[in-house]
Amino acid sequence: MSSNATRRMSIGDFLLRRLEEAGIQHLFGVPGDYNLTLLQQLYDTGTLKWIGTTGELTASYAADGYARLSGLGALLVTNGVGALSAINGVGGSYSEHVPVICISGSIPLRSIDRGLGMHHTMADGTFDHFLDAYAPVTVAQTRLTPRNAATEIDRLILTAWREKLPVYMELPSDIAYLDIEVPAGPLVLAEPPSDxxxxxxxxxxxxxxxxxxxxxxxxxxxxxxxxxxxxxxxxxxxxxxxxxxxxxxxxxxxxxxxxxxxxxxxxxxxxxxxxxxxxxxxxxxxxxxxxxxxxxxxxxxxxxxxxxxxxxxxxxxxxxxxxxxxxxxxxxxxxxxVSPVVSRARRRVAAAVAGTEVDGGSAKLKQAAYWQAIQNYLQPGDVLYVDNGTSFVLLGLKLPQNCTFIGSINWGSIGYSVGALLGALTAAPHRRHLLFLGDGSFQVTAQELSTILRHDHKPVIFLINNGGYTIERGYLGRTETYNDVANWSYADLPKVFRPDTTARSFVVKTSGDLQKALSAPNDTMIFVESIMDSQDAPAMVIASSNKGAELDYGPRGPHRRDNAQLRPAASS
CATH class of the missing domain: 3.40.50.1220 (TPP-binding domain)
Structure with missing residues (x-):
């Protein structure tokens, strides 16, 4: 077949075909009236599998997690309200160099041409606001039309893949079913040859x-x-x-x-x-x-x-x-x-491992014993997720072979890990997935646990319940109520979100409780809620927060007051 051969396809079907050819098998998002045309085409063709999420923010996190294991991710939102809900996650993908394709079903092209006011807009007669909003957090943006769709769809997908950065495209709701001439051959993901x-x-x-x-x-x-x-x-x-x-x-x-x-x-x-x-x-x-x-x-x-x-x-x-x-x-x-070198004199550096011996008895659970137990729980091939908080201790653990670490290190958006877990579980359901986070981070995106349960995924979720934002207490507000969060019955949530769930939940207060939870078979979801003191935090996390306060607030900052911060000694 000639490389210039063409065929006629609807714009929506061509977009879905190109996503599939790029290796994307799932599309995350939330239905809205402006994107239902494309969503219906997805169901009619069976090109991709739809993973409906509880909100656009978590859809963007899921697409990010999916892309980290699959190479590319995609989400579908609706004009304005959906696009702006997702922009934080897409911004994170830009910061973390993750190629995600954000598709926004937008207002009809007819309305743009005629200047007709529509819902989910600013009602000011201007229709480029969201293209402009996405410009700083994506490497390319476009509004598809019947005239440019064949070239722009390919341009954005290839750009995302080559640059390892997100892109944003608006698909007006009244053009998805229009037929255009498109390339007959498949999309080839390839780098341009070097000079x-x-x-x-x-x-x-x-x-x-x-x-x-x-x-x-x-x-x-x-x-x-x-x-x-x-x-x-x-x-x-x-x-x-x-x-x-x-x-x-x-x-x-x-x-x-x-x-x-x-x-x-x-x-x-x-x-x-x-x-x-x-x-x-x-x-x-x-x-x-x-x-x-x-x-x-x-x-x-x-x-x-x-x-x-x-x-x-x-x-x-x-x-x-x-x-x-x-x-x-x-x-x-x-x-x-380069020529091979037989050997060089050097000393092996031992990995730093948090904690000491695991206490298997009735002593109140503390962070040091907790993380030592986690170190012993890790297996080759695990996918591990970190969220902002004391779970940063994972950086100090030695990981077995073939593990994958997923976190929002540069962007630092709390709650990211729950949505990312959904995405990566979707991409690699055969691997063991371990989510580590605190109560504060979890409360931002807890509802996405329902989608994970809906699809019968089997992650192991380790949640530390210590009454709020412990990592922030190391910056400022050691005992202030602004670092507190409401106390939920976290271990009950799998049953709340899916009453017929077979998930195993544990409330852990001692090292012995933790060992029992770690011994549970992982043939279903495991949810481990560990109760710990709000003033107990790993020394490495406290030290990092203390230094961060110096950078953030300077020599006149309120962190210099007595007892304003957690200090490393507080974790002893």
């Missing part, structure tokens, strides 16, 4: 630096996962015997049992040997490095001045910048270009 000279020169420059180095090292950020190059990085590290560290946003991107893996680098927040290895390297290769305070130990990171910075589509080596090259091509060629 041959730039690629050759870039590879030669990197290989020369690595070959001459006596202490090369590799530092990995989350883009190594987004662009799928973790295998190449481990192969390169093994070939040249280079230690390999990650920033916390890239937790589990590199197999933590891999011999060259040394741990998390975050400036002064690093283990001393990790910090020394990275900062003293005479040839540091960084992958997608994006420093912010939470990934740099409050800006204490200090990479060597001549660090090689490799990004998705460009590379900096010294004063030279190489454009029109792709990350995977560069790494594959560098592996071939």
């Amino acid at each position: 041959p000279e730039r690629l050759h020169s870039c590879i030669a420059a990197i290989a020369k630096r690595l070959s001459a180095a006596t202490s090369p090292a590799i530092l990995v950020d989350a883009d190594a996962d987004r662009f799928g190059v973790a295998p190449e990085l481990m192969e390169l590290a093994e070939r040249i015997q280079a230690p390999l560290a990650v920033v916390n946003a890239a937790k589990a991107v590199i197999d933590e049992t891999f011999p060259q893996y040394i741990g998390i680098y975050g400036g002064k927040a690093s283990e001393p040997q990790v910090r020394e290895t990275i900062e003293s390297s005479d040839c540091l290769l960084s992958i997608g490095y994006r420093p912010i305070e939470v990934t740099t130990g409050d800006f204490s990171a200090s990479l060597p001045a001549d660090t090689i910075h490799v990004r998705g589509h460009s590379v900096d080596v010294g004063n030279d910048n190489y454009q029109a090259v792709t990350l995977k091509e560069v790494l594959r060629a560098v592996i071939d270009a």
Whole structure:
């Protein structure tokens, strides 16, 4: 078939076909009158499976979680009210470099052409508000028309996939059933080929630096996962015997049992040997490095001045910048270009593990014993979710092989993990999924638990009930009521959301209670509510919050008052 061959299809059917060809099998969202035409086409064709969520915010979180395991995610919302509800999650996908396609069923094109006022608008005669609103949080935006749909649908899907960033498209409700000429051939997700000279020169420059180095090292950020190059990085590290560290946003991107893996680098927040290895390297290769305070130990990171910075589509080596090259091509060629090294002298860095011995008795459960028990519970292949709060202790646990870590590290939106859990469960229901969060985060998006139950998923949910925002108490308001939340009967919620559920719920108050919950078979959902003191928090979390307060509030801030913050001693 000629590559220029065309066929006639309705705009909606073509959009659904292209999503399927891009590897998307599920569409998350909430029905609304402006998107029902596309939703009906989805049901008529059976192209994708619809996963209705309890709100657009959680749909955007679900699409994000789905994309992290599948490569691309998509959600469907309605004009204005739905689009703005989802924008926080899409903004998170932009911050975290996750390719998500947000489709908004919008007001009829007829109404736009005639300037007719419609509901779910600002009623001011202007129809570009939401395209404008999405411009800062997406890499591309469009309003589909019969004239541009064939090209714009392909452009946005390919852009999201290539750039690993979200896109936003509006589909007017009155054009989804209109037929247009579209390409007959399938959509091919492929990077444009690198410029041959730039690629050759870039590879030669990197290989020369690595070959001459006596202490090369590799530092990995989350883009190594987004662009799928973790295998190449481990192969390169093994070939040249280079230690390999990650920033916390890239937790589990590199197999933590891999011999060259040394741990998390975050400036002064690093283990001393990790910090020394990275900062003293005479040839540091960084992958997608994006420093912010939470990934740099409050800006204490200090990479060597001549660090090689490799990004998705460009590379900096010294004063030279190489454009029109792709990350995977560069790494594959560098592996071939450098000579193997038999061994280098270095010390293995032990992973920091929270807690000490597990108390199996009747002592009141504390954070240290809790997280040590969790460490022992982990299995190869687990998918682990972290939400803002004391569950950040997961960053200090050593993960078994083939684990995936999902969190909103850069964006930091509380409640993200519940929606992301739904999305990733949908993408990989065969894996064991472990959600770790606190009561404050859970209350933002708790209703999405009902969708998880509706689809018979079997995650293990670990919720800490300690009366509110403990991580914020480390910033400010140790005992203030603004950091409190209402006390729910959390373990009862699976039964509330689905009365016929077979989920197993546990209310845990002691280490013995926790061990009983951890022994339960995971043939259905397990919900573990652990009751802990509001003043009990891991030292690493408290220290991070205390430092964050210094950055946020400065020398005159209210955090300097006596007893205004949780302090590390409070967790003893």
